[in-house]
Amino acid sequence: MTKKTILTGDRTTGPLHLGHYAGSLRNRLSFQETHNQFLLLADMQALTDNAHDIRKVRRSVLQVAIDYLAVGIDPEKTSICLQSHLPALGELSMLYLNFVSLARLERNPTIKDEIRSRGFGRSIPAGFACYPAAQAADITAFKAEVVPVGEDQAPILEQTNELARKINAAAGREVLPVAKAIIPSAGRMPGIDGRAKMSKSGGNSIPLSASRRELKAAVNAMYTDENHLQVSDPGKVEGNVVFTFLDAFDPDKATIDDLKAHYRRGGLGDGMLKKRLLGILEDLLGPVRERRAELEKDPDFVRDVIREGTARAREVTQRTRDEVFEAIGMFAL
Structure with a gap:
């Protein structure tokens, strides 16, 4: 066919x-x-x-x-x-x-x-x-x-x-x-600032060529919930860029659902979520980064x-x- x-x-x-x-x-x-x-x-x-x-x-x-x-x-x-x-x-x-x-x-x-x-x-x-x-x-x-x-x-x-x-x-x-x-x-x-779509011109994107240091800085800068001031506070999942990225790139959907429920009732910090996301994105972009480096040499x-x-x-x-x-x-x- x-x-x-x-x-x-x-x-x-x-x-x-x-x-x-x-x-x-x-x-x-x-x-x-x-x-x-x-x-x-x-x-x-x-x-x-x-x-x-x-x-x-x-x-x-x-x-x-x-x-x-x-x-x-x-x-x-x-x-x-x-x-x-x-x-x-x-x-x-x-x-x-x-x-x-x-x-x-x-x-x-x-x-x-x-x-x-x-x-x-x-x-x-x-x-x-x-x-x-x-x-x-x-x-x-x-x-x-x-x-x-x-x-x-x-x-x-x-x-x-x-x-x-x-x-x-x-x-x-x-x-x-x-x-x-x-x-x-x-x-x-969305862009890491949570205010617009991710774009090259908007300065709110994560390039596929990002180094681990650049990737960590971008994840740490991601918009979450401005009212989630303490770990114990209930947090909002909707509009939270970290959760949007976890939905897009984390294959463990059951765990993500549990994390969302935990975040909504309070007791889950942004730092833990960002650490998880950083690991997932590094697993994705690390090999891409290596292949890019080789291709740029040729x-x-x-x-x-x-x-x-x-x-x-x-x-x-x-x-x-x-x-x-x-x-x-x-x-x-």
Whole structure:
């Protein structure tokens, strides 16, 4: 039975963090066993709000690829590819922009929220406003049948499928599949400050490359319950970042349930919980840290992995581009 194609990826704006691991990376480790998986290093999308710092985007390409390999992504099973070296994506994106109105792009809830959070006002980079069409090009070029997305990104996939249907209507037949969303169960991890989602730009994340010392400092700084002043005080579990991380990374769910009950009635200190979490995260990140160190010593190997994955992706995406252009009746030479 042919494996379904799945596309996922990350903007190359800096090394990945624990939020990426919980929300996507560990799922990708499973997907590479069951799907034909492409992992996109989205450097062109990174430019939509980082054109002022192209060097950051450039150096992040290797860093994100190293993170992929360090957590266990197998380049023999997953094609790691570079967006800017897949010309079919740009050509399809330009085509799709003629099948969608500016008003529809601006109504996309994901784009509206991101524009608001970044404070663009009316100085919105055109590339950012056109992000849904560009992402539609990414997804359809690979003919991805399933796409892992967070709940906040679901409107992007909805618009992708709108465009796929329009292309199919123009062609008079099904050229592009309608992709199905997979919503990760973990959701987005909060930042260690408890005030926002974990993000590279927010300064509240734990990078996968964190040293043991950095990891300990981050865990000790985690927000718990500001009213839990003494060990004997009853504590609040909801909104407590330490418990959120234990839920995400501690496999002993029965013990975590007992700890929550103990914390709620009082008699359980934050220090004990943080010590447990630190041990769990060190067990997870220690091997990743070691593999990262080895990979950083051999950047040529990482580049070769990207080159090979990009070559496979270029063949797939160019074939789709040619099929779409022919199907809708574009002039051929």
